[in-house]
Amino acid sequence: MSACKRLLSDVKLWSFGRSRWTSRTHEGEHRKQWPPAAGKLLRSMVVRGKALLSTCPKVCVVGGGPAGFYTAQHLIKDVQVDVYERLPVPFGLVRFGVAPDHPEVKNVINTFTQTAKHSRCSFYGNVNVGKDVSVAELLRSYHAVVLSYGAEGNRSVGVPGEHLSGVYSAKDFVGWYNGLPSCRELDPDLSCDTAVVLGQGNVALDVARILLSPLDILKKTDITQPALEALAASRVRSVLIVGRRGPLQVACTIKELREMVTLPGTRPEMTPSDFEGVKDALKDLPRPRKRLTELMMKTALERPGEKEQERWNSASRVWGFRFFRSPVEVLPDAEGKKVAAVRLAVNRLEGSGEGAQAVRSGDVEDVPCGLVISSIGYKSLPIDAGVPFDSRRAIVPNSMGRVQQVLGLYCSGWLKTGPTGVIATTMNNSFDTARSLMEDMDSGKLDVSAEKPGSLRIRALLEEKGVEPVVFSDWEKIDSLEVRRGEARGKPREKLLSVEEMLAVARS
Amino acid sequence: MAASAAVRTSMGLTLRLSRLIPDCSTCPFYRLKSCGNSSASLQRRGSFDSFRTTNRHLQTTIGLCREEDSSTAEDPEEVVNVVYIDRSGRRIPVKAKVGDNVLYLAHKHGIPLEGACEASLACSTCHVYVSDAHFDKLPEPEEREDDMLDMAPMLQETSRLGCQIVLTPELDGIELTLPKITRNFYVDGHVPKPH
Numbered sequence: 145m146s147a148c149k150r151l152l153s154d155v156k157l158w159s160f161g162r163s164r165w166t167s168r169t170h171e172g173e174h175r176k177q178w179p180p181a182a183g184k185l186l187r188s189m190v191v192r193g194k195a196l197l198s199t200c201p202k203v204c205v206v207g208g209g210p211a212g213f214y215t216a217q218h219l220i221k222d223v224q225v226d227v228y229e230r231l232p233v234p235f236g237l238v239r240f241g242v243a244p245d246h247p248e249v250k251n252v253i254n255t256f257t258q259t260a261k262h263s264r265c266s267f268y269g270n271v272n273v274g275k276d277v278s279v280a281e282l283l284r285s286y287h288a289v290v291l292s293y294g295a296e297g298n299r300s301v302g303v304p305g306e307h308l309s310g311v312y313s314a315k316d317f318v319g320w321y322n323g324l325p326s327c328r329e330l331d332p333d334l335s336c337d338t339a340v341v342l343g344q345g346n347v348a349l350d351v352a353r354i355l356l357s358p359l360d361i362l363k364k365t366d367i368t369q370p371a372l373e374a375l376a377a378s379r380v381r382s383v384l385i386v387g388r389r390g391p392l393q394v395a396c397t398i399k400e401l402r403e404m405v406t407l408p409g410t411r412p413e414m415t416p417s418d419f420e421g422v423k424d425a426l427k428d429l430p431r432p433r434k435r436l437t438e439l440m441m442k443t444a445l446e447r448p449g450e451k452e453q454e455r456w457n458s459a460s461r462v463w464g465f466r467f468f469r470s471p472v473e474v475l476p477d478a479e480g481k482k483v484a485a486v487r488l489a490v491n492r493l494e495g496s497g498e499g500a501q502a503v504r505s506g507d508v509e510d511v512p513c514g515l516v517i518s519s520i521g522y523k524s525l526p527i528d529a530g531v532p533f534d535s536r537r538a539i540v541p542n543s544m545g546r547v548q549q550v551l552g553l554y555c556s557g558w559l560k561t562g563p564t565g566v567i568a569t570t571m572n573n574s575f576d577t578a579r580s581l582m583e584d585m586d587s588g589k590l591d592v593s594a595e596k597p598g599s600l601r602i603r604a605l606l607e608e609k610g611v612e613p614v615v616f617s618d619w620e621k622i623d624s625l626e627v628r629r630g631e632a633r634g635k636p637r638e639k640l641l642s643v644e645e646m647l648a649v650a651r652s
Numbered sequence: 653m654a655a656s657a658a659v660r661t662s663m664g665l666t667l668r669l670s671r672l673i674p675d676c677s678t679c680p681f682y683r684l685k686s687c688g689n690s691s692a693s694l695q696r697r698g699s700f701d702s703f704r705t706t707n708r709h710l711q712t713t714i715g716l717c718r719e720e721d722s723s724t725a726e727d728p729e730e731v732v733n734v735v736y737i738d739r740s741g742r743r744i745p746v747k748a749k750v751g752d753n754v755l756y757l758a759h760k761h762g763i764p765l766e767g768a769c770e771a772s773l774a775c776s777t778c779h780v781y782v783s784d785a786h787f788d789k790l791p792e793p794e795e796r797e798d799d800m801l802d803m804a805p806m807l808q809e810t811s812r813l814g815c816q817i818v819l820t821p822e823l824d825g826i827e828l829t830l831p832k833i834t835r836n837f838y839v840d841g842h843v844p845k846p847h
Contacts, residue, residue, distance in 0.1 A: 246774065248769045248770075248772035248773070248774035249769060249774045249775065251768065251769045251770040251772060251774070252768040252769065252775070254770065255766075255768060397799075397802065397803060398799045398802055399796075399799045399800065399803075402795075402799065430807075431802065431807065432802035432803070432807070435798065435799075435802060436802070566775070566776075566803055567768055567775060567777075568768065568775050568776050568777045568779075568803065568804070568805075569805070571766060571768065571777060572805065
């Protein structure tokens with residue numbers, strides 16, 4: 145958008161906006177016209193304003209998820225921000241990671257939408273940074289580049305049999321039920337009785353909950369239709385959530401645990417001896433850990449109340465934590481292609497609290513199962529050889545969001561700190577990076593005096609390669625189609641499942 | 653400068669048009685702090701700066717505006733004086749009224765208190781510290797609020813979620829501090845958060 149147009153739309157947004165928005169609240173009412181006298185004044189301002197806005201700093205954000213949008217939100221106060229996203233659709237893990245039965249967590253999309261529609265923000269989907277355009281080219285075209293592309297890989301368990309049929313990463317399983325295009329073909333086999341989830345964080349609990357939730361609950365969510373049909377036919381009755389350490393080291397949080405404990409149609413089954421010594425440690429724990437542990441102990445050790453006992457008695461599905469167990473092998477069935485069991489080594493703990501270490505005791509046990517989902521962590525991947533990458537920690541090395549080796553390069557979100565944290569954590573993290581960037585602009589460390597071509601140049605480069613970005617209004621076409629399709633089924637939305645479909649709707 | 657005159661004129665037009673607005677819930681200006689109550693101050697300033705950076709603290713969380721919400725109460729018994737203390741330590745006094753929600757009140761006054769989940773107890777971004785004198789006057793948090801508070805960084809004894817605090821007369825003088833986003837977030841031995 146040229147500087148003039150931007151100024152004009154800025155003015156419109158600011159002083160015109162209210163009448164426009166008022167008229168939108170009344171259905172069918174024709175939009176109010178801008179009064180002619182003021183319009184004349186506006187046009188004279190445009191000429192004067194052009195000079196002002198051509199020095200507006202331009203920043204590029206790579207990745208259209210929470211980190212990208214929170215970083216943009218903080219920057220658009222003073223700066224033009226262009227957000228580039230590989231998929232045609234924005235919002236990253238809010239769309240593809242948050243569980244379908246957690247719609248309130250997705251409310252943050254409204255905030256991101258407002259940011260995207262701000263006059264100083266532009267969204268460009270369907271652009272693969274690293275392939276369609278390099279980070280070096282972005283650095284040439286913008287005053288600063290913020291990498292916020294998150295963690296699309298996963299940590300591998302590193303045991304024999306990990307690649308057998310029936311073994312999936314939680315990232316892929318979650319991507320499958322949430323409609324991530326690359327996970328569309330996953331087609332997990334849910335015909336077995338027992339599923340083993342490796343890892344005891346919130347993602348592990350999400351997977352367990354989705355596997356065991358009553359259909360009545362799931363069918364009203366935005367879970368994809370193929371996943372819903374697969375779960376309707378699922379014969380999985382028992383989910384074991386396995387962790388190498390003990391109850392005091394689980395990485396999940398109380399909200400997710402409470403959801404498992406109260407999940408209709410299910411009952412919990414834990415090993416009381418796993419909780420030896422835990423009661424004594426309670427008093428020294430910080431509040432979040434204490435409340436979490438108390439709930440776990442209550443579930444594992446105490447007799448339930450009458451109503452709960454009734455629910456447990458009539459439950460057809462069961463779940464439980466298995467502590468002090470590390471996977472050492474995934475065992476195949478007779479034909480050698482599919483998982484038939486997981487061999488778990490028994491651990492004991494050395495040390496206590498967060499720093500406790502799991503040490504092999506020498507015993508093993510085999511757990512028969514037909515589905516293994518490893519939920520031991522996501523992992524960031526390097527997308528451009530020009531960007532420094534710490535492969536041991538799988539992050540872009542940085543100090544408070546500044547990539548030291550490259551002037552003008554920053555990072556935010558999981559790429560900056562590693563793949564842990566909820567949306568609120570990412571929010572703080574992104575605001576921090578934005579603050580570092582603003583400091584650098586104010587101090588002169590980042591030279592913003594020279595004009596940069598920004599998206600004008602990048603779009604020209606993309607056009608040469610035949611890449612057509614999806615702008616935010618194109619996404620809105622996809623969004624409203626998904627919502628309309630969902631309405632027909634009593635769901636908040638029915639997601640489009642392939643990039644081709646998304647692009648077809650975007651271009652229509 | 654002609655430009656600022658134009659701005660003032662256009663603001664005047666907008667203000668007149670604004671009297672027709674029936675409710676603020678879909679208006680981004682309610683969130684951008686340019687809505688009815690505070691646009692008067694923007695008009696007085698009239699400088700080009702106020703035009704370029706409409707709102708230094710761009711508040712982009714959508715808040716649902718309650719119909720009776722108004723930051724100017726008529727009845728003195730309805731007035732609740734609130735002080736927000738932002739992350740830089742700046743004190744922002746606000747005249748609120750009984751029944752106001754602390755999160756949406758903050759939005760109305762351009763205080764950068766996020767409300768990512770829009771008051772549905774699914775996040776902890778509206779985390780505030782309540783002044784000691786008033787903390788005990790608040791009703792006990794429900795279990796779901798405690799669960800979400802557990803996720804908030806730098807939890808303190810007087811931590812509450814802003815979206816769950818509704819003003820009553822006995823909360824007059826309450827001070828709400830926004831937790832600092834420390835640079836040493838992960839350096840103080842803090843355990844990496846689950847996700």
